Amino acid sequence: MPELIFPLDSSKKFTDQKIIGHNRYHPDIPAAVQIRPGDTFRLDCREWFDGAIRNDDSADDIRDAPMSCVHVLSGPIAVEGAQPGDLLIVDILDVGPIPQEDSGPLAGQGWGYTGIFAKRNGGSFLVDQFPDAYKAIWDFRGQVATSRHVPGVSFTGNIHPGLMGTAPSAELLAKWNAREGELIATDPHRIPPLALPPEPKDAILGTLSGEEFDRVAGEAARTAPPRENGGNQDIKNLTKGTRVFYPVFVPGANFSVGDLHFSQGDGEITFCGAIEMGGFIDLHVDLIKGGMDTYGVAENAIFMPGNVAPQYSEWLAFSGTSVTLNGKQRYLDSHLAYQRACLHAINYLTKFGYSPEQAYLLLGAAPIEGRLSGVVDIPNACATVYLPTAIFDFDIRPSARGPVKIDPGIGAPKSPG
Numbered sequence: 001m002p003e004l005i006f007p008l009d010s011s012k013k014f015t016d017q018k019i020i021g022h023n024r025y026h027p028d029i030p031a032a033v034q035i036r037p038g039d040t041f042r043l044d045c046r047e048w049f050d051g052a053i054r055n056d057d058s059a060d061d062i063r064d065a066p067m068s069c070v071h072v073l074s075g076p077i078a079v080e081g082a083q084p085g086d087l088l089i090v091d092i093l094d095v096g097p098i099p100q101e102d103s104g105p106l107a108g109q110g111w112g113y114t115g116i117f118a119k120r121n122g123g124s125f126l127v128d129q130f131p132d133a134y135k136a137i138w139d140f141r142g143q144v145a146t147s148r149h150v151p152g153v154s155f156t157g158n159i160h161p162g163l164m165g166t167a168p169s170a171e172l173l174a175k176w177n178a179r180e181g182e183l184i185a186t187d188p189h190r191i192p193p194l195a196l197p198p199e200p201k202d203a204i205l206g207t208l209s210g211e212e213f214d215r216v217a218g219e220a221a222r223t224a225p226p227r228e229n230g231g232n233q234d235i236k237n238l239t240k241g242t243r244v245f246y247p248v249f250v251p252g253a254n255f256s257v258g259d260l261h262f263s264q265g266d267g268e269i270t271f272c273g274a275i276e277m278g279g280f281i282d283l284h285v286d287l288i289k290g291g292m293d294t295y296g297v298a299e300n301a302i303f304m305p306g307n308v309a310p311q312y313s314e315w316l317a318f319s320g321t322s323v324t325l326n327g328k329q330r331y332l333d334s335h336l337a338y339q340r341a342c343l344h345a346i347n348y349l350t351k352f353g354y355s356p357e358q359a360y361l362l363l364g365a366a367p368i369e370g371r372l373s374g375v376v377d378i379p380n381a382c383a384t385v386y387l388p389t390a391i392f393d394f395d396i397r398p399s400a401r402g403p404v405k406i407d408p409g410i411g412a413p414k415s416p417g
Contacts (some may be wrong), residue, residue, distance in 0.1 A: 002093070003040075004044065005033045005077075008044035010106055010109070014204065020206050022206050024205060025168055025220060027250045027254070031075075031078035031252055031254055032207075034077070034078040034080060034252070035079055036079070039284070041282070041283060043077075044280055045281060046106075047106065047108060047276045047277055049066065052069070053065065053107060055105070058413050059412075059415040062134070065115070070223065071258050072204065073163065074257055075255055076206070076252075076256050077254070077256065078254055081287065082248050084169065084250060086288060086292065087291030087297060090245075090246060090255070090285055093282040095160065095260065097110070106278055109278075111137055112140065112261075113135060114270060115133065116412075118131065118415070120191055121133070121192075125339065126270075134412045135412065136361040138365065140262060143157055148409060149413065150354070150362050157262040160260070161238060161259060161260050162233075162264075164257045165227075165232075166230065166246045166253045166255050167256075176221050196225075197222075198222070228299040229301075237309060242305055242306040243303065244302070244303040246301045247292050247299070247301070248287075260279045262276075265365060265366050266385075270361060309367070310388075315369070316387050318342075320341030320344055320382070320384070321381065331379050332376075337381040338383035338385075345368075349362070352403045352404055352405065353406040357411075357414070366388070368388070370385055
């Protein structure tokens, strides 16, 4: 096993650990540990809510999830010699649930969860159709996930980190806050909000304290969206064997990782759409000096996907176009087209006995493929959702016999939001 440089005690809260991580982005958050180019190491990671979600049959914890706390990240990790303008090479050597434990109170200890978030607490990709909070618990057996809340399916997890990234420079942070603030100002009372401004409440900033903590907490960016530094990209293909190239904006790069997922469908469409878990990740890092300019990688991460993702060969695909539910035409709106494709898949699965919420939770958690299939044929964009047929223990293909009727079991727990 590589050297564990960021340990987490499962019996303690994130803020009570020997080494304290962070849940905001700011260039002045001190590095928690330092490594050298060429080093291989292990990090423990806590699931993004630090244990707030429980393995039970209630969705109250999803409804009341403390959004100001996320994401709890392991880091920052300073890389010796890294300077602004370099590219940080990050190889994912291994990633998995909390090792040596198959049961316990924390997500990752033999189980994980998927949540549809209430509209007042973040919402989801399909928030207008699903405004309330729902939850599904998934049990792990090796690499396979099953759920008492979504029966009749099992699938191999494509385990990956939802969030990895480097720290922003002061100039880049100011750019983030300015542009996101301008967006919020266009509809400041919108629910859910258009963006999340800096929030001092529940900020975790490593070893900072006193006036410096207060200053940074008032400026630091939330970790919810992906940005130029990588961040919360939620790319399900960042599996074992992946190599990522991150822009470096501050001395040391100050790299962080968290938000591990046992599995996820493209888009993480329920917002907490993956199977969330805590666990470990083994990494190797190196540098390309001056790589940002050499390769023109100045405001995005690029990556080479791993080769251990589940391999499904048969699919049932659903298409959607950029026309609203009430028949209004939108011009090449690929976001709307993907929403419509997802809604078509959900509606189809209800014909077999699933509730719409069970189908929605499944699309967030299972390794579905989402694609932009047409973005040039005015006025309609076309998006598609590919659902692997092998994950079901019954045949979901259309036939003259009609759909099989399954027992939906206890269903997905709901908490009105």
